[in-house]
Amino acid sequence: MDLPSTALSCGFSGGVDDFAGLLRRKGFLPAAPGVPMAAAPGSEAIPQTQATTILAFKFQGGVLVAGDRRATAGNTVVYDRADKVLEIDRHSIMAIAGVPATAWEMARVLEHSFQFFRRTQLQEMSVDGKVRALSKLLRDNFGFVMQGVGIVVPIFATYDAGADPAARLYFYDAMGANFEVTDFAATGSGSPAVRGILYYENNWGKKPLLEMEQDEAVTVALRALDTAAESDTATGGVDRNARIFPVIKIVSQAGITTLPDKQIGALFKRSVA
Amino acid sequence: MTEEPYRWVEAVANRREYIETQLASGSPIAAVGYRDGILFVTLGRTRQKVYEIYDRIAMGAIGHPGDIERLRMAAIELASTEGFTRSAADVSLRRLAYYSLSPVLKAGFEQIYGAPYLARMLFAEIGDKPEDDLFLRVEYDGAIATNGATFSETRQDFGALSGTRAATELMESFLKREHKPDGSLRSALKTGLEAWTVGHIGSSDDGARELPGKEAIAARLQEQLTGSGIEGAILERDARRAIRYRALADDEVKALTAG
Numbered sequence: 058m059d060l061p062s063t064a065l066s067c068g069f070s071g072g073v074d075d076f077a078g079l080l081r082r083k084g085f086l087p088a089a090p091g092v093p094m095a096a097a098p099g100s101e102a103i104p105q106t107q108a109t110t111i112l113a114f115k116f117q118g119g120v121l122v123a124g125d126r127r128a129t130a131g132n133t134v135v136y137d138r139a140d141k142v143l144e145i146d147r148h149s150i151m152a153i154a155g156v157p158a159t160a161w162e163m164a165r166v167l168e169h170s171f172q173f174f175r176r177t178q179l180q181e182m183s184v185d186g187k188v189r190a191l192s193k194l195l196r197d198n199f200g201f202v203m204q205g206v207g208i209v210v211p212i213f214a215t216y217d218a219g220a221d222p223a224a225r226l227y228f229y230d231a232m233g234a235n236f237e238v239t240d241f242a243a244t245g246s247g248s249p250a251v252r253g254i255l256y257y258e259n260n261w262g263k264k265p266l267l268e269m270e271q272d273e274a275v276t277v278a279l280r281a282l283d284t285a286a287e288s289d290t291a292t293g294g295v296d297r298n299a300r301i302f303p304v305i306k307i308v309s310q311a312g313i314t315t316l317p318d319k320q321i322g323a324l325f326k327r328s329v330a
Numbered sequence: 331m332t333e334e335p336y337r338w339v340e341a342v343a344n345r346r347e348y349i350e351t352q353l354a355s356g357s358p359i360a361a362v363g364y365r366d367g368i369l370f371v372t373l374g375r376t377r378q379k380v381y382e383i384y385d386r387i388a389m390g391a392i393g394h395p396g397d398i399e400r401l402r403m404a405a406i407e408l409a410s411t412e413g414f415t416r417s418a419a420d421v422s423l424r425r426l427a428y429y430s431l432s433p434v435l436k437a438g439f440e441q442i443y444g445a446p447y448l449a450r451m452l453f454a455e456i457g458d459k460p461e462d463d464l465f466l467r468v469e470y471d472g473a474i475a476t477n478g479a480t481f482s483e484t485r486q487d488f489g490a491l492s493g494t495r496a497a498t499e500l501m502e503s504f505l506k507r508e509h510k511p512d513g514s515l516r517s518a519l520k521t522g523l524e525a526w527t528v529g530h531i532g533s534s535d536d537g538a539r540e541l542p543g544k545e546a547i548a549a550r551l552q553e554q555l556t557g558s559g560i561e562g563a564i565l566e567r568d569a570r571r572a573i574r575y576r577a578l579a580d581d582e583v584k585a586l587t588a589g
Contacts, residue, residue, distance in 0.1 A: 076410065079410070079411065085411060085414065169413065173406065173410050176381075176406045177406055
């Protein structure tokens with residue numbers, strides 16, 4: 058069944074394939090190995106590139122999603138401008154902690170899946186469908202995770218324009234379980250510190266996260282990431298000389314807004330540094 | 331009997347006649363370039379006839395719904411896998427039509443023991459500049475016509491599709507005369523609807539060969555609008571977005587056609 062990518066399949070699929078299924082049928086997506094009970098021998102010895110610390114919480118203007126910029130492999134900093142907050146469609150963001158090689162591929166499959174569904178089925182995929190699609194990709198990847206390669210633990214934020222319109226936030230475990238979040242979520246190696254801060258702010262801060270204005274919300278996000286970077290070497294702090302700031306995006310009814318570095322820089326100077 | 335060359339030619343000719351009869355009553359589709367993009371417009375009752383294929387590619391089709399679905403699905407699958415494995419910039423309507431759709435349609439048409447595809451399609455791909463816009467018509471036998479300049483003709487920034495070849499030609503000569511490529515969306519919609527009407531007259535009135543007058547067009551359009559709705563979709567040139575296709579909402583069409 059090795060057809061070139063331009064060959065036309067005459068069999069009428071009727072669009073029953075989802076995009077991942079189509080890719081697999083055409084041999085463009087590797088099938089995950091069956092789940093072994095132990096890590097493959099030697100897999101521990103290869104340091105994998107990892108990306109860390111992402112957070113997301115709901116505030117007045119929707120959902121804020123933020124991520125630091127560092128990618129590491131063992132003790133080595135591989136890259137200090139990694140983008141872990143990825144736009145999937147006009148209203149959806151997937152933020153990733155884990156192995157970028159797998160995560161970026163997953164984001165790519167997800168982005169194409171949503172579009173493929175809309176184009177073939179002539180309707181937008183539901184929010185539940187989108188959340189589930191990411192679950193399925195994680196589940197399919199679990200064989201790799203058990204072998205010690207390619208773990209991804211994402212956060213997914215989207216705007217639900219359905220019967221109960223609201224910005225929604227989900228986090229996942231590596232096996233693909235999805236959990237809807239009422240207030241905040243954080244994953245990655247720096248997340249314990251971030252969770253502590255968000256929990257504190259939400260309960261005993263000046264006001265709950267949900268009531269914060271945008272500038273207040275961005276300040277909390279920057280302070281949380283700075284705290285994570287303080288103790289976790291895998292989380293990148295702000296590099297003011299090179300002007301590297303965290304990526305912060307906001308999901309709302311209007312779509313996705315990416316905060317410009319200038320604005321983040323000014324807020325950082327005022328409230329964090 | 332079809333082993334004999336003459337019989338085969340005869341069978342193919344019969345088949346062509348059969349397909350043409352089947353397609354003749356299809357509602358025409360006009361695609362016209364305007365200042366900010368490309369507009370697809372047609373009239374219909376219920377079935378959607380203009381589709382999104384990929385970021386920059388749209389398709390309109392006439393024919394049997396089952397065959398249109400197969401071809402539409404194939405086009406989307408091809409464009410999507412290409413866009414995924416390489417990049418969106420590598421998805422090209424020219425390659426999709428010439429290397430993938432055309433050979434399959436030709437094979438389907440000439441293998442006279444199987445069923446042919448009862449469909450003809452009009453594609454458009456929006457470029458960075460209006461000069462890069464591509465309009466392309468793919469026939470049931472795999473023949474392809476484009477808007478590109480050849481030795482004798484100048485480049486056109488429109489495409490037309492209708493139930494019969496003569497009506498399509500009529501639409502083209504109408505658009506050649508009336509279409510202004512740098513107009514607004516409103517004027518593009520007006521010209522597109524008139525072109526649709528010309529195609530409708532051409533394919534229904536025992537194959538009218540002459541361009542109808544302005545009044546005849548207006549009267550026919552008015553008459554058809556009582557029983558059908560306008561379906562419109564655009565490919566926008568706006569480079570800030572990757573996905574350029576957008577179906578026009580009903581109230582948008584109403585606002586554009588009012589006054």
